[in-house]
Amino acid sequence: MKLFRENKILRFLGSLKLALFLFCAIILVCFIGAILPSILPEDRQLDFFGSGWFFALLTVFGLNIAICAFSRLSFAAKKIGSTLVHLSVLLILLGSMLSYFFSIRGTMEIEEGQSQDRLMLGCKIHKLDFRVHLEDFAIDWYSAEPDKYEIRARVDPENILAAFRLNKAQEQKIANTGYSFALKDYFSDFGLDENMRAYNKSSQPNNPAVLIGIISPSGAQEERWVFANHPGMGMDRDNNIKFRFNFQPQVREYRSRVRVIDEKNNLTRNALIKVNQPLSYKGYSFYQVDYDHDQLKYTVLEGVYDPGVRFVFAGFLLLNLGLGVIFYPKLKPGPKTENK
């Protein structure tokens, strides 16, 4: 303590003046870092917050807090809140540093029924000493069928545009064109069988399509499949009229049922991985990040080994505790809040 008070350099490094300057510098740098990605073109993006000088700025900040905390280290009731807060920030900075230098983060694609023991870290491979086996991958949608069918029509050569929200089987006239149409059927996962007949492959909305019955001004009738995912596709007899079917099914949840196989320790463990529900094993955490959008055959997991995260979360806990200890007594009514 005496050393902190007597040494000029240490006194400056732990001073409030420097702390306020560093606060302002970090605020300014963060602001620039937040807006830069939207200003710079894609090919000139910078790793602003991963740069050496930002790291140096945070190191000086950590030093300032460390000297400030240790020079006034006190566990007396009046000072404990401040001590906790400063120590918590140090813990958060320490955890962030550990994350920055020692964390491993890579992706893992696994097909149903297959196992994987490698994480792809960009071009590198990180081998695990256990395997993750994908039992099955499933996806739930909010709805595989729209509540209302959003259909857009364009009639040439006048280029008349019209938009509709229809129920199934509802007949609709297109004003000023002489055309009318009706929705005859809906398949969530359109497919063709060996006889080239349309059928619904599954209840999943993988290839939503509507069958539209068209009556032209001449009275000619035509049936046409219109696909949400493939707007231009189809064999149209009457080229004067085009349809678009707008339907974006929304994912409710996707999940991977996996088995961790640790042959070294002769262990297996079953787990369900979902967004917000990672699997943790041997210091690694596996997160559900993506999947095979076409066939729903494989899952994409992100494997993370982060030795800093526990320090950061412990820091968060101490920070909240410390702030409560500091500020709760300051909220008590007193003479300063009277006479209003």
Next chain:
Amino acid sequence: MSDILLKTAYIFYLVSAVFFCIHLFSLNKTWDRIARFLLKTGFVLQTAMVGVRWYEAGRPPFTSMYEALVLFAWSVILVYIIFEQVYKIRSLAIPVNILALIFLSAALPSESAIKPLVPALQSRWMSVHVITYFIGYGALSIAFVLSAVYLLLAYQKKIDQKGLDLLDEFTYRLIVFGFPFLTVGMTTGSVWADSAWGSYWNWDPKETCSLITWLVYAVYLHARLLKGWKGKKSAYLSLLGFLATLFTFIGVNFILPGLHSYS
């Protein structure tokens, strides 16, 4: 049902504001009492609205701009009611009423359809993260109004020093109240990000701006508690803090796309 409740609450706030105005001119305490009663009844209705929408949506109603603005208005009044109970202070009612009306006026014309949640938002952390943040925002927005009033009155010299000191003291206490909530909001958000994406901090624009806001208020508290900054200096810092809050809450969504683009 929730829409009707919100519109009714809005009418209560509006009538309450009219009665506050009448009270200001007539100085008759009856108007003030009725206005206060209407404000609190509006708050009860708005609380019911949040509950009903939660039930209707089958999830916490804090994910769209409409829902966020409704929660903002609700938080401002909640903080006022807490302060009225603790400090027996009544003069905050008018700025609070105006703030609530501003937020609800912005909410009512916006898209209010209940939309399903994307998987990342389906987390128990969401309620804690959002509610604590908004209680913090509520306190800081009232502090902002008090700071603005402080500066206005200080420059016009229309109030004695005692009155100015009281305004300054309540601004400080509101920030002292709001800052820990801001901290809980930020840290729980970080824990949530870790469980959803495997990274507790991504330097996403919204995260970065929320850190900036936190740092500005940290500067305010350091300057006040350790350097003795009071009056105009701390009022300016409070204004700056709220500008950062507004930018984090609204500005980022429109200007800087990132992981929080849905909110």
